[in-house]
Amino acid sequence: MSALPSRELARTLDDAILPELWRRRTRLSEDEMVSMYDLVRRALRSYHPQELSALGEDKEELVAQFIYTKVLRLAPGHTESNACAESAPSNGYALCAYFRRYLIDCLRSASHQRNVSMEDEGMEQEIDLHAHALEDPVESVLMEYGLDEHRVRLAARTFIAGLDEPERIVLAGSLGWCSGCKGGLSAVATQHRVPSYHYRAVKLGVTMKKTADAGDFSNTKIGRWLVNVLGIDIDSENRTAILIALNLLAAESSEDEMIDAAA
Template identity: 55%
Template sequence: MEGALPDLWQRRTCLSHDEMASIYTIVHRALTAYHPSELQALGEDKEELISQFLYLKVFRLESAQTTTRFPLHSAPSSSQAVCAYFRRYLIDCLRSASHQRNVSLDENEVMLEIDRKAAFHHDPIGSVLMQYGLHEAEVRESASHFIESLDDADRMLLAGSLGWLSNQKGGLSQVAARYGIASYHYRARKLGVTLKKNSIPADFARTEIGQWIVDRLGIDITPGNRIAILLVLGILSAQSQARE
């Protein structure tokens, strides 16, 4: 099977379903026993990094976050070459991470701020949303429309992270296995229910949920808006729960 790799790699943007399965098997098998030092430096799950490499670099679902470019007309001809390509991708990830700061939405900090507002407002959630020209009812309606706009697979991933499936054992991997969701790592990142370590606000803003928050609700993805962002994510979660 490995002998077919160069041809499959060169045609990887226009493969049949069976050919895609073949190149996936070859690449995944080559990387399973490969443990470069960059994996430890990144501190991320190896399976997730392999999935990123497969869907961003092998199947060429390009992302603004990944800038590794392999030479034109080149193709790995062996398992060792696949490992070298993967290591190059990991090095690129490390370079990107070195220029990023992790800006987290600390839920405990946000809830403390909501409690403080509750001491002065009978409707602390409404008072926060009002600063952005929003009312809770319209955010709920917008969240419902957003959920309806998703395909079945993304709705299940949303339910598995924020909604009615979020408390079940196994996390998103179990949801994906149970409902037959292919490429769930890539889908979850694109949707915005998972992010890479050391992600910055701009990374989340490029996701589908991030774009909903920015374009539909008019809330910029910045640390200064973290309270409003967490509140609308809570409303999105509630609307996903309501669809059970």
């Protein structure tokens, strides 16, 4: 997790251009189509929802079909969309939710139902839940855990308020608003004179040792917040919900807190 700031910066750059490309997705130039294709693949690279194993098809092929049919809308009969401009995914997490919805549609299709025992695989309830998901893909993920964006944001504010000043600076420099600053967390910590910043980062959960596992992360402050407050277990199956919660936590880490800490 020590490379998190650079990954956060790359994700921020993708998120900045995603909505605009999405709104023009049926009128993109060839170069823009390549950019959109690469952006979606990056967003889905480490996303492995359980529907993938139920479908039994190659993930890369499914991603390519998703981009061709649902993103770029190149398939016959899919060239136009009735979706409003506001429905454009705002970030990579939303793209993950869109892709999962596409996989669920595949599972519901007759061609896939012949190969999937809905009762044996316990998928019927799961599919029905997503079939009635909210239009907002972030909300549709959070609702599985009895959460919504407003509740997570409130929990994030309470969590941040409970941190001491050095911890708030470490959070801002690793996940929050200044995570893309030149020099990363080290530079931010030096600027704000945070002692033992690496130790604090490990305890907070924004930096992990190479040998760390899910249990180690569960014992960090952020890990305990996810598990005990939000009810999201640290498990690979919950990766999308965890990423959304961390994204909202990062969004609630504001510049005002850094100013207060430096005062």
